[in-house]
Amino acid sequence: MMHLLRAELRKVTTTKVLFFLVLAVIAFTALNVFLLVYLTPSAMGQVDSGQLLMNSEYIGNIIGAAGSSSIFVLILGIVGMTGEYRHMTITSTLLVTPRRSRILLAKGGLYIALGAVIGAIAFATAYVLALATLAGKQHAPIDGTIAAQIFGGVVLGFAIYAFVGVAVGALIRNQVAAVVGALIWVLVLEALLTVFVDWIGKWLPGGALDAVLQATNVSGRGGTEILSVWAGAAVLIGYAVLFGALASATTMRRDIT
Amino acid sequence: MRTPGAKDTSLLYVATPLWIKSDPVHRDSYPLVMSPIGQTLAVDHLSKRFGKVDAVRDLTFTVAPGRVTGFLGPNGSGKTTTLRCILGLVAPSAGTAHVAGVAYRDLERPGHVVGAALEASGFHPGRTARNHLLVIGDALGMPRGRADDVLELVGLSDAARRKAGGFSLGMRQRLSLAAALMGDPGVLILDEPANGLDPEGIAWLRGFLRGLALEGRTVLVSSHVLSEVQQTVDDVVIISRGQLVESGPLASLAGTGAMRVRVRTPNREALVTALAGVGDANTSLELISSDELIVTGLDSATVGHAAHGAGVELHELTQPVNDLESLFLELTATGNPGGAA
Incomplete structure (x- = not known):
């Protein structure tokens, strides 16, 4: 298995996908930090735009911007798996490792690690930019405990989310279909479902991710109910395992022609 | 390119x-x-x-x-x-x-x-x-x-x-x-x-x-x-x-392809008669022109020997190397290709 993990690591480090997605994570996190520090306080119509910054929960939210770029981690997993079919590298992969479930395990394992690292990068981006942009402003102190919770949430959440991406990619082998499908689900369908069927939201993948990331959004999800961190993690892992098992039983058994 | x-x-x-x-x-x-x-x-x-x-x-x-x-x-x-x-x-x-x-x-x-x-x-x-x-x-x-x-x-x-x-x-x-x-x-x-x-x-x-x-x-x-x-x-x-x-x-x-010998002679009838004596059921003759024929089923030595014995003058006696490519095409020719690659 170590050999397979090393091969998977080399696959992802010898193309540009990872580089650009990490760049996107950093850029998107930075954008959110800037919005929260500069734009939101004035948009809230606070006479003294610094007043919001005196709220320690709000300061927590600024660092919690680290969790905002989760979608890129999902895409990383999807592209990593579907790329094998798109470029037909699945053939040489399976020639060395004919047992297909092992490929899924190795890729899933590596992407969990990648997701965790990207989570740490996102946290570092948010934390450093928060320090930089808040410097010279009047603001509530950064709560070390909250920061640590945010760090843990982002690392754990991104790790599992990358794994979900790999499993989705295994299930939907067409790269474009898988990426577009995932975007539509995350950005449109899940939000709609949550609005119309109240109780279902927290059990959906996005809701479960929010539960894991909940420390990143200290003020909550506007009243929407979410699970505890660990229950959320369990539900999210459940989705990854479910998709992976479905893929193993269906698409991954297909002939490679 | x-x-x-x-x-x-x-x-x-x-x-x-x-x-x-x-x-x-x-x-x-x-x-x-x-x-x-x-x-x-x-x-x-x-x-x-x-x-x-x-x-x-x-x-x-x-x-x-x-x-x-x-x-x-x-x-x-x-x-x-x-x-x-x-x-x-x-x-x-x-x-x-x-x-x-x-x-x-x-x-x-x-x-x-x-x-x-x-x-x-x-x-x-x-x-x-x-x-x-x-x-x-x-x-x-x-x-x-x-x-x-x-x-x-x-x-x-x-x-x-x-x-x-x-x-x-x-x-x-x-x-x-x-x-x-x-x-x-x-x-x-x-x-x-x-x-x-x-x-x-x-x-x-x-x-x-x-x-x-x-x-x-x-x-x-x-x-x-x-x-x-x-x-x-x-x-x-x-x-x-x-x-x-x-x-x-x-x-x-x-070896699965039949042997062929190409012969040119000014005295075609005499050669055909001579070959009739050495051939068997698998032997066949194909008359190409008045002085040329293709013998299938005999090798060049047999044809040459028969001609020599009958005193028939030969201008050409060749046994082309078996054309495997045509044999291959013959073996695999089955009309429209079916099946997937």
Whole structure:
């Protein structure tokens, strides 16, 4: 298995996908930090735009911007798996490792690690930019405990989310279909479902991710109910395992022609 | 077509087989690798249906170590499907395909037993040739140097750090071959490896494959053109529309065609009479013109002897080398090609 993990690591480090997605994570996190520090306080119509910054929960939210770029981690997993079919590298992969479930395990394992690292990068981006942009402003102190919770949430959440991406990619082998499908689900369908069927939201993948990331959004999800961190993690892992098992039983058994 | 800026690697091709200079086995460098003694491939009553299409039908043949076996058939005759069944990429509808007595996926270290080059397109276009091989090497647990060694072996060293997306078809073929050699396998399965190679490349490939077989490896090479592999292969397996047509040593295939002798003589009637005395039921004469005929079923010595005995003057007596290509076309001609590639 170590050999397979090393091969998977080399696959992802010898193309540009990872580089650009990490760049996107950093850029998107930075954008959110800037919005929260500069734009939101004035948009809230606070006479003294610094007043919001005196709220320690709000300061927590600024660092919690680290969790905002989760979608890129999902895409990383999807592209990593579907790329094998798109470029037909699945053939040489399976020639060395004919047992297909092992490929899924190795890729899933590596992407969990990648997701965790990207989570740490996102946290570092948010934390450093928060320090930089808040410097010279009047603001509530950064709560070390909250920061640590945010760090843990982002690392754990991104790790599992990358794994979900790999499993989705295994299930939907067409790269474009898988990426577009995932975007539509995350950005449109899940939000709609949550609005119309109240109780279902927290059990959906996005809701479960929010539960894991909940420390990143200290003020909550506007009243929407979410699970505890660990229950959320369990539900999210459940989705990854479910998709992976479905893929193993269906698409991954297909002939490679 | 080579992409602009691509170095003309054909200058690097060495007509003499590279294996003489550089032993692809590298037995000394990789002592941990399983000794690459060729294994027997056995396809047993193999059938594969894709929807309504019978790509392979009840196919049975074996491929022996230490020989180069040509796997021949027209496009769409089921060659690739059969190879993919052997390699566990396609699940047979019926029958089995075994390497050393077991299914591919049950091999202990499949990448060290079998090396396969299936199509020239299985590369990530943004990954360099060397990195492509390093990925395979990682999964196989091979040392880093192996990638550079096989790149040199196939004449791609100069393109090692270029992206595979910019490779010509010939370069892709070489990279596929390099990938197949990564695990130093005893069995090589190559699907149309000569496609896209220039004449020097084909000559090089011939020597290379012969060298691998001489080392005791099993080499199975598919092609849709017999003449392409005629000088390389010891054995042939010929299929058409998914079914076996012929299998065995190439030499015996050459024997399956009837002998033909072409004779020119000013005294045709006398020769016909003389030949009637030596021929048998399988002998036939074809009158081409007033002084020319083709004798089928007798060799030139017999015809010459009969003519000499009857005192018939001959102007020409030739026995053309059996045209294997026409024989191949004859064997595989079955109207519209059916089945999948």
